[in-house]
Every structure is written in structure tokens, then in C-alpha cells.
Amino acid sequence: MDSCKHLIIGAGPAALAAAQAIRTCDKAAGITLVTREETLPYSPAVLPYLLNEELTEKELFAKGRDLLAALKINLICCKEVAAVLHETKEVKFTSGQCQAYDKLLIATGAAPQIPAIENLEPDQIYTFRTFSDFEKLHRTLTDKQTVAIYGAGLVAVEAAEKLCMAGHRVTIIARSSLLRKYFSPKNVAVLEQAFSRHGGRIRTNNTLASVRKVEDKLELMLSNNEKLVVDRLLVATGVTPNLIDNDLIPVIEGGLKVGRHMETNLPDIYAAGDVAAAPSFYDGRNAPCPILPEAVLQGKIAGANMAGKVVEYSGWIPGNYLRCFDESLFSVGLTGIQSGSRYKTLEKQAGGSSLKLIFTDDCLVGVEALNMKLIHPGVFLNLIRKKIPVTEYQELLLAKPRETACWLMLKQGKTQAV
Template sequence: MKYVIIGGDAAGMSAAMQIYRQDENAEIITLEAGEVYSYAQCGLPYILGGEVEDSANLIARDVDTFREKYGIDARVNHEVTGVNVDTKEVTGVHTGTGKPFQVTYDKLLIASGGRPILPDWPGRELEGVHTLKTIPDAETIKADLANVNHVTVVGGGYIGLEVAENCIHAGKKVTLVQRGDQLAGIFDPDMAAYIAEEAEANGIELLLEENIQHLSGKSRVEAVHTDRRVIDTDAVIAGVGLRPNTEMVSKCGLFRHGNGALQVNRYMETNVPDIYAAGDCATQFHRIKEIDDYLPLGTHANKQGRVAGLNMAGSVKSFKGVTGTSILRFFSLTLGKTGISETEAADMRFPYRSEALTTSSHAGYFPGNSKLHIKVTYCPDTGIILGGQLIGGDGTDKRLDVLATALFHRMTVTDFEDLDLSYAPPYNKVWDPLQQVIRRAK
């Protein structure tokens, strides 16, 4: 059996390894447009701030390992430009030589990921304007930061916040421009207010409800022009979203999500026989919303890739879906969210109620306490928990994972109150803060 995989990162190589383990006669060809395989994209912002000193530390397995240890035909600089579903042929071009290539397949996995959006601003071609998605991107930005004093970060989502924090750690002055009226749009406005406070407390100039009009400079960017002001700057880093890399299969008849992501079933199959998709180029079933969603995270990519590889090799494994769990460190705060927010529940016309609480992370008399802000949304008719948002210090991550587990199993507020959670004064209260806020829902 000949397996061809488009993409050499999380989803693609998770699938390749499963095929390697399941089918001893497999011929596996992976086609990567860049030169780096299997790296931790989530670690890239920390290259900028110096917490991760060497980008090589982000590489889980290099291309030679896949070739020499596992016998995978791992190709680099192979950019796929088309797929013929009738002849089962993948075509493309070698980005180094410019020579075209073609590969036939028995089964094909599209794990081509996504690319960062760079809005069509006049002046975006100027030197010093960046996006962050790959190791070469991170290395270019880090080298550029050595020669600049002021950075304008555009976008207040997770990437924008991580980049802004790390530019501050690198000793730069930072202005963050967000066209919406809050940071971190996945949070409700009352919770996002804590994030804005943390940004300003750490020296970030925060400009909300401003739109970039254009960038200016001679050969290098020198100013960002919004609809309200001109920002003198030395560099611009855009973190405004991700677009699925699916143009190469736009004429294949594959069902696609509204943003271009490939629609897959629970076995990672597309609607075209023998073609699978996984990772940032594919949809993920959201267990709370009960719809196919687009949540491009490394955790999802690795799980979907594993499921795709198993099914391609003849096993039967289903992807159980996601609850939308994500976490971020932002200076002294941990920002966590799982399920749906109050805003999302209202937009989807779910019946909902929310309870919020600000408390301490553990026993009040014990040293080292930090504030913990919690908001839980639930269905008043069934008591089923719909989502939660947590912002605080120590213990925020632990509680986020407990809540995500509860959501995965569709627990009610009554079920949650009965959980036997750990307690000792350095770690918790007799009633865990999550249980405290959920008790208010009864």
C-alpha cells in the first residue's frame, strides 16, 4: 500500500508513525513544503523572548530520523499544487530547484496545516513586517528584534498576546493594536478585562477598537497608520488569525468549511474515497456545540493525525471531538478556557446561565495565595455544564483540566459538586473554587 501525506508536522507525522507501526509493508511518502519536520509551533513565541534559547530544541524528530530509522520517504521543499482524484496523483514543484514533481497514491492524507493571515495593508511588503508560524519565521523575527526598539503587535488573540509578552521580555517597547473592543475574543468581556489590566501593568500600550489603514516607510516599516493615530514603530508582527492551506485541493470536490478547512468525519475521512485530512487544514467536531468547528491547536492536530493514520492502515479508530480547551501564560496570569462562553451560548441561542467568582487559589491562611477568577456557564434546564473560563495564578491549569474532563463527559452541576477533588492547604480549599462557583448554580 502506498501512502502519501501532504505536510510534515504534527498531524502528518503522527499519521505516518501510526502507519509505520500498523502496516509493515507500507510505502510512506511525506511531502513538506519547508525544510523542517515535526516541530513544536506552540513554542515559537518563546524563541523571541529568549526562554527557549535554540529553535532546534523545538524539533521532536528531524527529517533524517524519519528517513533512516523509520524508512519514511520524507521529502523537503516539496510544495503540492494539485491533486487529481481520478488518477490518484499529487503534483507540485520543488521550491529549491523549481522542478515539477508528481506522486501517485493509494491513500492520501492532507495535513497541510494553515498559514498566518497577513491583511492586505498597503505597505505590508516593507522590511520589518512579520508573521509567526515556522521556525524560520521565529529566527527572522528574533534577528530583527536585536536591532529595534519598538514593536507593534497587531491582534489580541493568543498569538498576539504571546508575542507581545515575549517582546517585552526581550526589552522592547510594545504597542498592541486590536480592532475589537477586548483582548482574547474567546473570553467574555468581563473576564477579558483582567487580561487588559495585566497587559497595561506590564508596559504594553493597548489600543482597542482601532483598525490598521496602512504601513509606511522607505524600505523598512517606520509607522503604522490606524483610523485614529500614527504609531511610530520599528517592526510589525501580525497575529490576526490562521487560514487553512487547502487551495491545492480546491478543484477536487472536497467538502469544505466556510473558511476553507476540509470537512472530515469521525474517522478523518473526507467525502472523496481514500482521501483523509487532519490538523489545521481540517475541521474538528465540537462536543458542546455539536457542530464541525475550526480550532487549530497542536493537541487536536496530533490526535487527528493519529486517528487518520490508524484508519488509513486498516484499523478502526474514531476521533471523539473537542471541547475547545486552551490555555495561555500571559505574564503572571494563566488564561484558560474550555467549552463555550456566555457570549457563544447567546449567539447560538443555547439556554444558559453563568456564575462567576473571584477567590484565592488555596487556603486563605496559607502563604503564596493568588487570585483566581472563575466563570462557569451551564444549561438551567438540564444542569449540564457548557463551559468555563479561568484566569489566575497557581492551580489555574489544574482546574481547567478538571473542568474540561467534566465537559467531555457532559457532567451536570450536581455531578460536579460530588467530585472527590484533592485538598491540602498549600494546594486547595476544602471546597475547590470550581465547586464553590458551581454550587451557586443549584
């Protein structure tokens, strides 16, 4: 019998995780990744580290190169898929050529969303999603420059930190405050102070009203009427899923609707990562959750199901891990809970660190931490995802988070094994 032909559109973290999962289940399957980029696979989340040379280009591509060789994966570069022809089980490239598949994964990620700004010409701005975006920006940053970053999410904050560290003069323009969706105002203030200490400037509660080119500079007008003159403008105001021309898969909140096996409504077609609108862990609502851990997990689940296993996705859990200058912050799960709601909150603070745990009656549902350097967010993510009962251990979890979380995981493992 011929081996199954798995075709994966994309070569990002979701695609690679899927390819690994397929290969684990099926040693003989044909696995092909197709990407419109010209490079080996890489993770966009580490691109900021290239800006201050904490990471080299060789290191960026090392994992992808090694995985392709070890797992015998075929990579097709510089080919953009224009359409999925599900009736003939083919994808059609922009060149007009077609490629057949038995099982297809759409892992096309997301692209920067550019807001409407008066007078803005596309060639006046930089975005930061792909290696080629990095190259374009890096080429122009020959000297110490003034850079404005419009946006307040992970990409904006990480790029701003690395550009500051590389000696550029950076101003962040934020429509509200930095990483507002993930961190409490107290922790956001710590982050903002860290930027100020390192020469960064932040303009919160401001939008970018207009842009005007003045010789080789850009004059930016903010909504509070402040004028900034900068060398470069980086726009990082969010992302939108990269859809492929196919009206037959329902789109929810911009992403492709998938079920708990990462399957779409079309036979043998799956979607995973930033492009997918998968069910939420908490309420089953379908929406994209464009963060790295979920892209990897969804890719893994999709790959296993494509290879014939039956594996269910428990749903996306929002989260964020950030090391910014000397501060490290993370949030996992439901963190924006108001006091007086049905959730119970325990908090502790000591010196420059703090920990907040949020519980329902039985389980942990959210964690926010500042400078708890010995605790990995993954430990809490596991407690939440596995719904491990913690009722009697809430105070202990706050007092000795790392030890208690690990012990609870082990205890649960033993109970399940009995």
C-alpha cells in the same frame, strides 16, 4: 503483499500525530511526510518561546527528529504539493514530479491572513507561523526595538509577551480586545493590566488604517487617528487554511470538509488539523478549529482510520490555554454563554484567581479559569468530551475542581468497565 504507502502532506502536529497512529496500528506500513519547509518537523505553537530564548532551536526540532527515527518515518523536505491527482492516486509537486500513495492525508495547516491596509507592501511586514518566519523576524531584532503587533489572537498575544520579555517596546493594535472569543471581559482586563505592568501598550477597538515607510521606520496610522512610529510591524490577524489545488473536495469556511473519520469525499483521502473543516462537538457544524489539541486529535483519528481501524472523532471543542507573564488563563468549551440562557453557571473568585463552570442539566459544557494553577484544562476537556454526568456534583466541582474532576473520570471509567 506490499506494505501500504501512507503519504502525509505536512510535517506539523497533525501530520506527526497521524504518523504515530499509523505506526501503532501497522508496523510495516511505509509512512512518508512531505513538507515545503526545509526543517525537521516542529510545533508552530512553541515558536514564540524562541523569541526570548526560553527554547533553543535544537529543542524545537528534538521531538520531530526522535519520532522520525523511532517510528521509521520518511521525511521529504523542500517540496510543495501543487495538486492531488486522486484518479491516479498521486500528488504532483510544484517541480512537476509526482509521488504515488495508497492513503493520503492532507495536513497542510494554515497560513497568516493579511488584511487590506492602505499602502502596505508585503516586504514591510512580518508574520509568525513558521520557523522561517521566526528567523526572518529574529534577524532584524538585533537591538531593543519598537514593534507593533496587529492582531489580538493567540499568536499576537504570545509573540507580544515574549518580545516584551526580550526587552522590546511592544504595542498591540487590536480590532476589539485581546482574545475576546475565549475570555470574559474581566479576564481580558487582567491580561491587559499584565501587559501594562511589563511596559507593553495596547490599542483596543482600533484598526490599522495605513502604513507609510519613513526612512528606516514605519509610520502607522490607526483608525482613531493616532500615529505610531515603529521599527517593525508584525501582522497576526488570523489564519486561513492552506488548500491544495483540487476543486473536488468541498470547502466550508475555508477548510476541507471532512466527516467523523476525518475522511474527505474522495476515496482514501483524509484531512486533519488547521486545514480541515471537521464537525463541531456541540452541533456537528463543519468548520476549521485551528488550535493545537484539535490538530493532534484529528491527526490521531485520521491516522488510525487510514491504517484500517474504525475510530470516530467526537468533534472539535474550542479552547485556549495561556500563560502570560504571571497570569495563567484557560477556557474550554462553550464559555461565552449569556446569563438567562438554558445553561447554568457557577462561579467563584478568591484573591487573584477565579473559576467559572457552565453546565447543561446533566453535563459540564464550558470552563473558564484564571490562575487556577493546579488544575490542568485537559481534566475538564475530558469531562466535557466524554459527556460525564455531573448533575449532583456541580457544587463540589466548583469547590474542589481538581479532585472532583479526577474522581468523576475514575468513577466513569469503572462504570464503563463493569
